[in-house]
Amino acid sequence: MDVESFVKQVGARTMRGIALTVADLIRSGAIPIGTQLPPVRELAEAFGVSPATISGAWKQLRAFRMVSGGGRTGTWVRGDQTAMRPSRYEDFANYGENVLADLRFVTPDPALLPDPQKALKQAHLAKNLHSYVRETIAQELKDVVTKDWPYKKCAFTAVNGGYDGLYTALQMVVAPGATVAIEDPTTLRVFDILEKLGARTIGVECDSQGPIPESLASALEHRPAAFVYQPGSHSLTGMRVSPTRLNQMRKLLSSTTTALIEMDGMAGLANARPLSLGTAYPERTVHIRTFSKSLGTDFRLAVLSSSEKLADQIQANRNFREGWTSRFLQRAAATLLTDPESLRQVAHARKIYAQRRDALVEALAERGIKVSGEDALCIWLPVADQQYALVTLAARGIAVQPGSRFQVTPRAHIRVATSIEVGQIETIADALAQAAATSDRVTSRA
Numbered sequence: 048m049d050v051e052s053f054v055k056q057v058g059a060r061t062m063r064g065i066a067l068t069v070a071d072l073i074r075s076g077a078i079p080i081g082t083q084l085p086p087v088r089e090l091a092e093a094f095g096v097s098p099a100t101i102s103g104a105w106k107q108l109r110a111f112r113m114v115s116g117g118g119r120t121g122t123w124v125r126g127d128q129t130a131m132r133p134s135r136y137e138d139f140a141n142y143g144e145n146v147l148a149d150l151r152f153v154t155p156d157p158a159l160l161p162d163p164q165k166a167l168k169q170a171h172l173a174k175n176l177h178s179y180v181r182e183t184i185a186q187e188l189k190d191v192v193t194k195d196w197p198y199k200k201c202a203f204t205a206v207n208g209g210y211d212g213l214y215t216a217l218q219m220v221v222a223p224g225a226t227v228a229i230e231d232p233t234t235l236r237v238f239d240i241l242e243k244l245g246a247r248t249i250g251v252e253c254d255s256q257g258p259i260p261e262s263l264a265s266a267l268e269h270r271p272a273a274f275v276y277q278p279g280s281h282s283l284t285g286m287r288v289s290p291t292r293l294n295q296m297r298k299l300l301s302s303t304t305t306a307l308i309e310m311d312g313m314a315g316l317a318n319a320r321p322l323s324l325g326t327a328y329p330e331r332t333v334h335i336r337t338f339s340k341s342l343g344t345d346f347r348l349a350v351l352s353s354s355e356k357l358a359d360q361i362q363a364n365r366n367f368r369e370g371w372t373s374r375f376l377q378r379a380a381a382t383l384l385t386d387p388e389s390l391r392q393v394a395h396a397r398k399i400y401a402q403r404r405d406a407l408v409e410a411l412a413e414r415g416i417k418v419s420g421e422d423a424l425c426i427w428l429p430v431a432d433q434q435y436a437l438v439t440l441a442a443r444g445i446a447v448q449p450g451s452r453f454q455v456t457p458r459a460h461i462r463v464a465t466s467i468e469v470g471q472i473e474t475i476a477d478a479l480a481q482a483a484a485t486s487d488r489v490t491s492r493a
Contacts, residue, residue: 048078048082048083049085050085050089051093054093054094056072056078057069060096061100062100062107065101066107069104070111073124073126080127082124083123084121084122084123087102087105110245112126146445147443147444148471148475150445150446152467153424153462154464154466155340155341155344155424156399156400156467159399161341161342161389162392163342163379163383165382165389166386167379170379170382173185173374173377173378174186174187181365181366183204183358183361184205184350184372184377185205185374185377187377188350189203190381191381191385192336192350192384196334196352197278197320197322197326198326198329198332199329200329201325201329201334201352201353202352202357203350203351204352204358204361205348205350205351206335206350206351206372207349207372208337208349209310209312209335209349210236210240212337212349212351213308215361215365216308216353216357217241217244217275217308218364219361220272220308221241221273223244224246226247226271227271227272227273227275228248228249228251228263228269228271228273228275229241229248229251229274229275229276230251230276231250231251231454232253232284232454233275234283234310235452235453237275249455250266250455251263251274251276252456253281253286255286255419255420256288256291256292257276257278257286257288258276258288258296260296260299267300267305270303271305272305273305273306273307275308275310276308276309276310277311277321278293278321278322279311279313280319280321280420281420282312282424283423284420284423285422285427288321297327306331306332306333307324307325307331309321309333310337311334311336312339312340313341313422314337314341315338315340315397316340316400316422317422318397318401318422332353335349335350335351336350338380338384340424341393342383342393346376348380400465401421403468404423404424404465407426407463407475407476408426410473410475411428411476411479414477416428424464425464425465425466426463427462429460429483430459430460430461431459431483432459433450433457433459436482439481439482440461440482443478445478447461447463447464448461448462448463448464449462461482463479
């Protein structure tokens, strides 16, 4: 595209104006996908602006994946979307129909979920049902979670799932360009959410007791706006933060103003409740407990605790959107969380999930592969070479997730789901052992 015609079509002279106009031109097809845009310096001269203005406009379009490239290779029109997509969450390899075992998705087994019929029959008894009163949480649900919440002096908000709570909280404390510390590894959604918010991420390494103090101290030198981590059973590794490690973290965080965002995605299925930094810093701790793993994925429900001030800010933000979380859903969840039969079913599920994971862990141990952690619905398996492992497993009809998707600093791992009954444990263990082993091929590539 020549500079003169480009400038004539765009017209705007500000960074935002150029970005918005070019986005409209791409979306309308006036600038086709695949077009190479003129060089930054030539455009800056033609527009009468600084090169930084053009580069900034391209950066905005690049964030929305409308253009790609840059530098000496040039900038190209990549697509016509006008909103970001959660690329990591949506991008799953297609293994076709000939899959012996699909171990990619860490989802609850429908056969192990509590029967919701009784809870749904009582859902219409929720207080303030169909009222436009925008209460942050239904009293029935608040009464239930208050009994075993890991710290006091907090306000509660019911949200539409754990990641809705995470996104909502991060919106309140993270400005575009801010730094956020996250445990490494962590869940896919954390990366996608922070990318959408325009945040810069710093990884904090973890061991069997939680975030490593030295790594956390190094991250805190960058003055992160928030630290996102899982104090309870880690969704990938199954590790949990120990009392000793929590005390070390508390001391490191004493001289900071970093917001502390804790995710508890294994409520009801973990053998121990998580500890919380809210016991030391309730004014800047957000603790998110989600029930989708234990009650069912269609219970798009979580409870978030925070300071009164942040709870008010969160509610004000929600008033632009849904206003409140369904009272039907909150009442049904409160019933399931107190009904003896439902609690028995959740306890049974916890036992079965542990047995399924243990069966694969033991089979791997027999093949000389040690796996740590507990309570998780997956295995975080170190391998000699990630790509070799994925190809080896795919050739044997086994689909897993590459560990690099969950990491700030990639180290060779794969994630293997264990929540759904698949049988053929010996066959799967044989394949995993082969995939994890250091073969001549892997050694030569290293």
